[in-house]
Amino acid sequence: MGGESSRPAAPPSPVYDKAWREVDWTKRDTMIKELKQFSLNDPDMGQLRILLIGPIGTGKSSFVNSIKSAISGRMVTAALADADTGTSFTKIYQTHYIRDGKGRLPFAFNDVMGLEPDESRGAHPADIISILRGHIREGYQFNPTCPLTQEKPDYNSSPELRDRVHCLVGVMSANAVSGMSAGVKRKLRTIREKASSLGCWKYY
Template identity: 45%
Template sequence: MLKRLLFCLFTEFDQPWRDVTWSEKEQLLQSLKKFQLQIGNVSQLRIMLHGPIGSGKSSFFNSVNTAIQGCNMADALVDSTGGKSYSFTVKKDRPRSFYPFVFADTMGLEPESSNGIHTDDLNNILLGHIKEGYTFNPIHPISTEDIDYKHDPSLTDRIHCLLSVLPADNISLISEEVIQKMKTVRGKARIPQIAIMTMVDKACPLVQNDLEKVYISKRIKEKMKVCSDRLGVPMNCIFPVQNYFEQVTNNVKMDILLLMAIKNIIAIANDYAENQACAE
């Protein structure tokens, strides 16, 4: 009993430090379904996923899709080394109907300059200069003479939110070179950035046993603080989640954390797009 008491004292807060209603999945889904874009010619909010190899970028999109659809989804191939970027939409419950947001997935970042996607290419994606399906070269970023380079991208072509995906279990071990690449991209783009912290179940035994304790766990908050300090992202823009990996049926707690994250991502991306439309 004493051992258990000491364990809780050093691993748990008395109260959750971020509010979560663990019965609100349906409300979160309805909020997404009711969301409508009302920004001139912008038909979709564009959200770009980036992060180190193995961070769970593609798995995050698949997990969000699984949470929304209510069944196992795997539209994005989990391949961190692919040389192309792909856009993924999320279907609504009617034929040929989609949510007004799209995810752009890219190859993972690596420490070596000769591997992974070049930061100049990431910046050009953010600014809407690169056409869908372009094959990236880690050493030679796209040039303005390339046939896949868009010279006059519209607000619709541009990225409206940068989503940095990092693994909670080894966030401290990510090389400084990769972190600097991520910060360089954010600094050049000057668009909203949100961090998704995946693999919270691997980072904390308490959370592995009960996902509801994600915002009671001292270890998870420490990991989020490390993420904030290393990336320069404020704590209220960091969302810990557990991606679907082995599961083939939906888990309500996993879904709620994923839906909370996407709801905030959409709100921030929409606000940015509205401001940009007013400024043009």
């Protein structure tokens, strides 16, 4: 009888019986408690400002939502995310504050337009560097072909400590790092070098 085999399906590989990473979930509540009790030594900072950068579709906005959900204890989708469009879903410079039941916590995440290999698409490295220094105001709409200049209204010529980025975090897809385009790598290198000189680069 042509076609179907009577042989039973092969059993699943035993590799799936073991977690790929051991996580001690009993420490979750302790970690969240420490984050909620976190305080700044310098009140002029306002919030510890954490800027997320990375290629399009790597989950920067989803990462912000995950943090907010973990802290609040409920599902939060304050940062809109869409990884299926092939372009950056984030178009403006926006601050996402973290809150618990008692109010705003002293750290915040900034989400920006994703990086793309094409010079005419995605966030311009010069804009990211201006954000690091506190020169770009909340709500600025990214222009991939023309970074913000000093004469524009969204340019903050006299940034305070609270306007600057205190920590820059690169968000990457683990299964796409090896295939990352040369254009995106070049942009990341430019931003990272400037962030290192400012003392705010971290890589996760």
